Amino acid sequence: MLKRIDKNNKEQLQSYLQSRSQEIESDILIKVSEIINEVRMKKDEALKKYTYQFDKIKVDTFKVTEEEIDEAIKQCDPAFMDAMKQAKENITFFHKAQKQNDYILHKEYGIYLGQCIRPIESVGIYVPGGRAQYPSSVLMNVIPAKVAGVQRIVMVTPPDPSGQIHPNIAYAAKLAGVHEIYKVGGAQAIAALAYGTNEIPSVDKIVGPGNIYVAAAKKLVFGKVDIDMIAGPSEILVIADKNADPKYVAADLLSQAEHDPMASSILLSNDENLISKVNCELENQIVGLPKMDITQKSLENYGKSILCESIEECIEIANMIAPEHLELMVNEPMNYLSQIKNAGSIFLGYYTCESIGDYFGGTNHVLPTNGTARFSSALGVDSFIKKSSFLHYSKQAVQAYGHQIETMAVQEGLQAHANAIKVRMDKS
Amino acid sequence: MLKRIDKNNKEQLQSYLQSRSQEIESDILIKVSEIINEVRMKKDEALKKYTYQFDKIKVDTFKVTEEEIDEAIKQCDPAFMDAMKQAKENITFFHKAQKQNDYILHKEYGIYLGQCIRPIESVGIYVPGGRAQYPSSVLMNVIPAKVAGVQRIVMVTPPDPSGQIHPNIAYAAKLAGVHEIYKVGGAQAIAALAYGTNEIPSVDKIVGPGNIYVAAAKKLVFGKVDIDMIAGPSEILVIADKNADPKYVAADLLSQAEHDPMASSILLSNDENLISKVNCELENQIVGLPKMDITQKSLENYGKSILCESIEECIEIANMIAPEHLELMVNEPMNYLSQIKNAGSIFLGYYTCESIGDYFGGTNHVLPTNGTARFSSALGVDSFIKKSSFLHYSKQAVQAYGHQIETMAVQEGLQAHANAIKVRMDKS
Numbered sequence: 001m002l003k004r005i006d007k008n009n010k011e012q013l014q015s016y017l018q019s020r021s022q023e024i025e026s027d028i029l030i031k032v033s034e035i036i037n038e039v040r041m042k043k044d045e046a047l048k049k050y051t052y053q054f055d056k057i058k059v060d061t062f063k064v065t066e067e068e069i070d071e072a073i074k075q076c077d078p079a080f081m082d083a084m085k086q087a088k089e090n091i092t093f094f095h096k097a098q099k100q101n102d103y104i105l106h107k108e109y110g111i112y113l114g115q116c117i118r119p120i121e122s123v124g125i126y127v128p129g130g131r132a133q134y135p136s137s138v139l140m141n142v143i144p145a146k147v148a149g150v151q152r153i154v155m156v157t158p159p160d161p162s163g164q165i166h167p168n169i170a171y172a173a174k175l176a177g178v179h180e181i182y183k184v185g186g187a188q189a190i191a192a193l194a195y196g197t198n199e200i201p202s203v204d205k206i207v208g209p210g211n212i213y214v215a216a217a218k219k220l221v222f223g224k225v226d227i228d229m230i231a232g233p234s235e236i237l238v239i240a241d242k243n244a245d246p247k248y249v250a251a252d253l254l255s256q257a258e259h260d261p262m263a264s265s266i267l268l269s270n271d272e273n274l275i276s277k278v279n280c281e282l283e284n285q286i287v288g289l290p291k292m293d294i295t296q297k298s299l300e301n302y303g304k305s306i307l308c309e310s311i312e313e314c315i316e317i318a319n320m321i322a323p324e325h326l327e328l329m330v331n332e333p334m335n336y337l338s339q340i341k342n343a344g345s346i347f348l349g350y351y352t353c354e355s356i357g358d359y360f361g362g363t364n365h366v367l368p369t370n371g372t373a374r375f376s377s378a379l380g381v382d383s384f385i386k387k388s389s390f391l392h393y394s395k396q397a398v399q400a401y402g403h404q405i406e407t408m409a410v411q412e413g414l415q416a417h418a419n420a421i422k423v424r425m426d427k428s
Numbered sequence: 429m430l431k432r433i434d435k436n437n438k439e440q441l442q443s444y445l446q447s448r449s450q451e452i453e454s455d456i457l458i459k460v461s462e463i464i465n466e467v468r469m470k471k472d473e474a475l476k477k478y479t480y481q482f483d484k485i486k487v488d489t490f491k492v493t494e495e496e497i498d499e500a501i502k503q504c505d506p507a508f509m510d511a512m513k514q515a516k517e518n519i520t521f522f523h524k525a526q527k528q529n530d531y532i533l534h535k536e537y538g539i540y541l542g543q544c545i546r547p548i549e550s551v552g553i554y555v556p557g558g559r560a561q562y563p564s565s566v567l568m569n570v571i572p573a574k575v576a577g578v579q580r581i582v583m584v585t586p587p588d589p590s591g592q593i594h595p596n597i598a599y600a601a602k603l604a605g606v607h608e609i610y611k612v613g614g615a616q617a618i619a620a621l622a623y624g625t626n627e628i629p630s631v632d633k634i635v636g637p638g639n640i641y642v643a644a645a646k647k648l649v650f651g652k653v654d655i656d657m658i659a660g661p662s663e664i665l666v667i668a669d670k671n672a673d674p675k676y677v678a679a680d681l682l683s684q685a686e687h688d689p690m691a692s693s694i695l696l697s698n699d700e701n702l703i704s705k706v707n708c709e710l711e712n713q714i715v716g717l718p719k720m721d722i723t724q725k726s727l728e729n730y731g732k733s734i735l736c737e738s739i740e741e742c743i744e745i746a747n748m749i750a751p752e753h754l755e756l757m758v759n760e761p762m763n764y765l766s767q768i769k770n771a772g773s774i775f776l777g778y779y780t781c782e783s784i785g786d787y788f789g790g791t792n793h794v795l796p797t798n799g800t801a802r803f804s805s806a807l808g809v810d811s812f813i814k815k816s817s818f819l820h821y822s823k824q825a826v827q828a829y830g831h832q833i834e835t836m837a838v839q840e841g842l843q844a845h846a847n848a849i850k851v852r853m854d855k856s
Contacts (some may be wrong), residue, residue, distance in 0.1 A: 021651070058680055080839050083832035094817075097531045113522055119768055120803050124739055134840055157763055168839060200669045204802045223449070226803035251848040258844040287840065290843050321566060337818060341546055346818040351826050353848035356819065359836040363817035375654035377547050377815040387805040389522075389791035390765060390774040391784065398779050401788065404511035408787040410510050411596060412562055415718050416686040420679040420781040 001282045002253075002267055002275070010317050012179040013266075013304065014371060017321065020262050020302070021370050024216045032187045032216040039191035044198045050188040055129075055158050058390035062199055064165060064181040081171060084135065088175055091139055094362030094384050095147045098381035109397035116388045119149035120226070122201075122326050123384060125178070126208035127169055127274035129158035129185050138172035141208050141379065148384035153178050154203055156193060158185025185210075191218035194225045207366075207379065228379060232370040233262035235302075236322035236354055237343075238280075239314040241392050242271040244329040244350055249274070250281030252327060252353050257298035257368040258291040264302035266321070268314040275305045315339045322373040325354050344373045383392045398424045430681075430695055430703070430733040434705040438745050440797060441732065442695075445749065447732070448690050449660045449798050452644045460615045460644040467619035472626045478616040483557075483586050490627055492593060500598040509599060512563065515788045516603055519567055520788030523575045526809035537548050537825035544816045547577035548654070550629075551812060552621035553554050553606070554636035555597055557586035557613050559819070563600035564786065568793050569636050570604035571809065576812035582631055584621060586613025613638075618645035622653045635794075635807065643827045656807060658796040661690035663730075664782055665751035665771075667742040668701040668706075672757040672778060677702070678709030680755060685726035686719040692730035696742040703733045744765045750801040753782050772801045826852045 005013050038046040044062075051059055104114035125141045128134075137157070144155050153180045157165050164265045165183060173181055182200055184192060190210075196202030206218060207228040218227045236256035240249050253265040269275050282299065289295055311330055318326055322342035330336065333348040340346060343368035347354055358365045366379035393401075402425040409418035433441050466474040473492075479487055503585045512675035532542035553569045556562070566583070585593055593611060601609055610628055613618060618638075624630030634646060635656040646655045664684035668677050674845050681693040697703050710727065717723055736742045739758055748752055750770035758764065761776040767773060775782055786793045794807035821829075830853040837846035 072566060077835075077839065079832075079835050083835045086829070086832055087836065091850075093533065093535075097533060098543065103525050105521065107521075111789075115526065116765065116768075121769065123544065132841065136836060223800070247851050248848070250842070251851045254844040255842070255848045258842060285847065290841070295844065300618075312445065312768075333820070337544065340544075340816065341549065342814075343816050346816055348818055348820040351823050352819055352821045353852065355837055355842075355845040355848045356821050356826075356829075356833055357817075358845060360833045361539075361819045361821065363819050368814075372651070372654075372815065373816070375814055376818055378817055380815070383809065386770075386796075386801065387808070387810075388768065388771050388774055388801070389785075389806055390776055391780055391789040391791050392761070392776040393731075393780045393784050393789065394777075395779050396575075398784075401514070401784075404507075404514055405784055405788045407505075407507050407511045408515065408564060409783055411505065412564065413560065413718070414683070414783075416679070416683040416723065417783040417786060419713065419717075420676070420683045420783045423673075424677050424779055424781065425680045427689055 001071040001279045001299055002015040002303040005304050005306050007306050007308050007317065008311070010320050014321055017264055018233065018371050020264065024212060024219065028212060028216050029220065032213055033220055035187045036191040036217060036220055039188050039197065040195045044241045047184055047188050047192055047197055050186065051184055054186050056161060057159050057163050058413065059163065059183060062182040064183055069170045069174055069181070070169040072164065075167040076171045080168065082281045083360070084139070084172065084175055087136070088139055088143065088361060088403035090362035091143045092147065095144050095381050099147065100385070110394040110402055111392065111397045113203060113389070113391040116390065117385050118388065119151065119386050120204045120386060121150070122152035122154065122203040123150045124154045124156060124206045126189065126206065126210050126214055127155055127157040128210050129160060133166040133169055134366065135168040135172035137209065138169060139176050140363055140364050142176035142178055144364065144379060144381050145384045148381045150384050152203070154193065155181045156184050156189040157181070160184040187213045190214060190221060194221035205384070207383070228366065228383060229368060229372070229376060233264065234259050234369060235266070235323050236325040236327065237266045237268065237318050237321060238327040238329060239268045239311065240274055240317060240329040241269065241311060241331060242274055243331055244274060244389050246274060246277035246281045248350060248353065249278045250285050252278065253282065253303065254285055254289065254295055254354070255355055256325070257295040257303065258289060261297040261301065262295055263298045266323070267298060267305040268308055268317060269305070270308050270314065272307055275307060311336065312339065318343065319335065322366045324369045327352070327354060342373045344368045429708045429727060430731040433732050433734050435734050435741070435745065437737050445663065445692055446799050448692065451851055452640060452647065456644050457648065458641060460641055461569065461648055463615045464619040464648055467616050467625065468623045470515055475612055475620055475625055476614050478614065479612055482614050485587050485591050485793040487587065487591065487611060490610040490612050492611055497598045497602055497609070500593065500595040501602065503595040504599045508596065508732060512600065512603055515564070516567055516571065518788060518790035519571045520575065521586070521679060523572045523809050527575065537828055538822040539820065539825045541819045544818065545813050546810050546816065547579065548632045548814060549578070550580040550582065550631040551578045552582045552584060552631040552634045554581055554634065554638050554642055555585040556618065556638050557588060561594040562599055563596040564793065565637065565723050566597060566600035567604050570606055572792065572807060572809050574605050576809045578812050580631070582621065583609045584612050584617040585609070587611040594788045615641045618649060619640060620717035622649035633812070635811070656794065656811060657796060657800070657804060662797060663692040663694070663751050664753040664755065665694045665746050665749060666755040666757060667694065667696045667739060667746060668702055668757040669697065669739060669759060670702055671759055672701060672702060674705035674709045674777060676781065677706045677757060678713050681710065681731065682713055682717065682723055683781070683783055684718060684753070684813055685723040685731065689722050689725040689729065692725060692727045694751070696736055696745060697733070698736050698738050698742065700735055703735060729772070739764065740767065743786070746771065750799045752795045752797045752801065755780070755782060770801045772796045
């Protein structure tokens with residue numbers, strides 16, 4: 001069922017995968033930039049208009065009250081809430097280790113220099129509405145911001161036809177510690193977060209997934225505020241040796257494929273026999289899946305297998321593909337970790353399926369897609385901080401090194417730069 | 429000479445400053461995207477064509493040889509070379525402290541998880557040509573990449589009319605440890621770095637300043653490769669108390685103003701008298717500056733002063749402006765460091781003029797402009813690494829927590845995600 005690709009064809013595979021990324025069409029960009037401009041000008045009035053237009057709901061105020069949240073949460077499954085609490089604890093545990101410290105270095109003549117880490121002051125999280133609801137995404141976006149020390153975390157999400165937000169989303173927001181929730185979605189919500197309205201004060205950074213209009217709006221407000229990456233279709237790459245259970249491998253490939261017809265599931269192995277068995281298992285396990293149609297399309301178009309000489313060769317190809325998710329279903333997986341150069345998140349061993357990390361293990365599920373793991377990383381505490389460097393030179397230090405600084409400034413033709421040092425040396 | 433702004437008008441000041449940022453016009457984007465497409469298709473042939481068109485030079489090969497570099501360096505001023513060596517040492521010293529370590533955390537049932545730091549594999553540095561040459565920028569862009577462990581650092585820079593690169597740039601590249609230099613500039617050079625040509629292999633990230641065509645090209649190739657920020661006009665904000673020497677303050681404001689008619693120099697003080705004296709000093713010191721015209725224009729349009737009640741109030745306003753460079757010319761400046769929330773780089777005390785940091789002190793001079801210090805940071809080692817998370821669950825861990833993971837997957841309507849856990853629990 002997985003189409004075979006020759007291992008020497010790996011560059012073609014890579015460009016094929018990257019071809020899944022869709023440019024935002026210019027008519028969408030134009031439409032979205034109109035929405036943004038109207039929200040900038042008319043503020044809440046524009047928000048209400050677009051909420052009526054797109055969500056078919058008349059709203060007076062966007063803010064979700066404490067009472068609404070508590071009322072919604074009453075509908076949540078207690079087993080789900082328990083699982084979420086444990087997930088929160090695990091995600092917090094992992095992300096706390098990402099915190100960086102300030103540093104200071106001292107040198108001769110009382111010179112000192114260093115770096116301060118400061119949280120971004122305010123952050124907006126976009127949470128999609130509609131039938132699909134992903135409370136796990138709320139945890140994954142909010143918890144790193146909390147650990148970083150962000151003082152104001154604002155969530156926006158479109159209301160359902162009855163003007164409510166989904167109980168599971170309300171619970172996730174409360175559990176994660178969101179400070180304010182507003183019932184507004186789409187490009188208009190992104191515009192509100194970037195520029196502020198009467199009711200919704202602006203933020204410094206916007207994160208979270210959304211549809212093509214939300215993605216276009218994020219692209220357009222970038223610069224005024226920061227944004228996270230704009231995620232492309234998801235992918236998994238499984239490296240499996242002969243001891244891997246084909247049943248497990250197939251289940252993991254299917255879990256990726258059910259996301260999206262553009263999702264891609266790739267199996268690399270040094271064992272021909274395993275690949276055949278996985279193909280059989282795929283046929284068996286796909287039957288009866290609620291998202292069988294999507295899953296089938298995804299596997300047909302983007303399900304691939306590659307036979308390699310060795311696990312080392314599998315890893316070489318994986319480094320070239322730079323997958324979002326990489327499962328190492330091999331014996332003693334830790335032995336291979338140092339060889340992996342490009343991967344968003346790595347799942348080690350026969351029992352660590354991707355869904356453990358999607359929900360519960362503690363690592364973040366907001367990951368670089370489409371080969372961008374070559375140069376970017378998962379969402380994390382670093383996504384919610386910024387650094388300021390500082391430097392101190394004493395009178396003596398200026399006397400000792402002033403002439404060198406002057407020389408460099410003069411060579412670059414910047415006399416006023418040189419003068420700033422010279423005035424201080426004259427008086428020294 | 430600095431126009432006075434009322435301290436309560438600070439939001440106006442902020443939006444005024446941000447208005448300096450220029451959108452890239454669409455005709456430039458269209459022209460540049462044509463250049464990029466031609467380089468993608470015709471590779472070196474297109475590079476040669478554009479180099480002839482824009483730089484008026486016919487080139488056979490772009491690579492600068494070791495001999496060319498050594499020949500060029502013979503023309504460098506030995507005092508300049510000494511200063512550069514010391515600067516390199518200082519910059520390396522500061523950036524080494526930015527290196528993050530891998531971490532691993534262990535939990536019950538043999539669960540472990542963590543994060544690996546890996547250098548980006550290959551990086552391209554753009555170095556502008558023309559009359560202005562900034563060897564300090566070569567150090568500031570290359571050294572953090574070296575410290576991060578980048579294996580291949582490629583420099584591109586346009587040739588001068590005789591087909592040479594500037595001796596100071598050649599020296600800076602050799603000193604910093606650039607691996608390859610190509611004589612090619614403009615949008616075509618960015619296209620070559622992003623997509624590769626016969627002679628120039630592609631890289632994973634492109635950094636370095638350039639003109640509007642280079643900026644447009646970087647914007648367009650972003651996603652295929654990573655880029656650094658696209659810098660706007662530069663700014664300095666000086667906070668000075670009554671003990672600050674007006675001569676020093678004026679010199680520092682002028683050093684910013686000489687960069688660009690759009691550069692902005694702002695003085696905040698709690699002392700009316702100091703502001704007056706600085707204005708006098710500006711009149712005196714500006715006379716005879718080689719870039720007096722630019723400096724004058726910059727001060728007229730963007731030179732501002734604000735009188736505050738206290739240093740604390742000055743800092744509040746500075747946090748709102750989020751300046752690229754912040755000088756704290758006050759007594760005991762370290763006492764105020766914790767109050768500074770938004771600033772690219774901070775210069776502490778009466779003797780630490782910005783030009784020490786521009787060239788020599790060790791902190792990076794590639795900084796967030798235009799208020800983006802609210803959410804972004806100086807170029808540094810973090811700009812040249814990416815992180816991969818890893819997770820391991822044992823059979824026992826899956827047995828213990830599998831039902832919780834399954835519950836979350838089912839609540840989100842992702843049955844194949846749930847199945848990936850279930851198949852492992854069945855067999856456990």
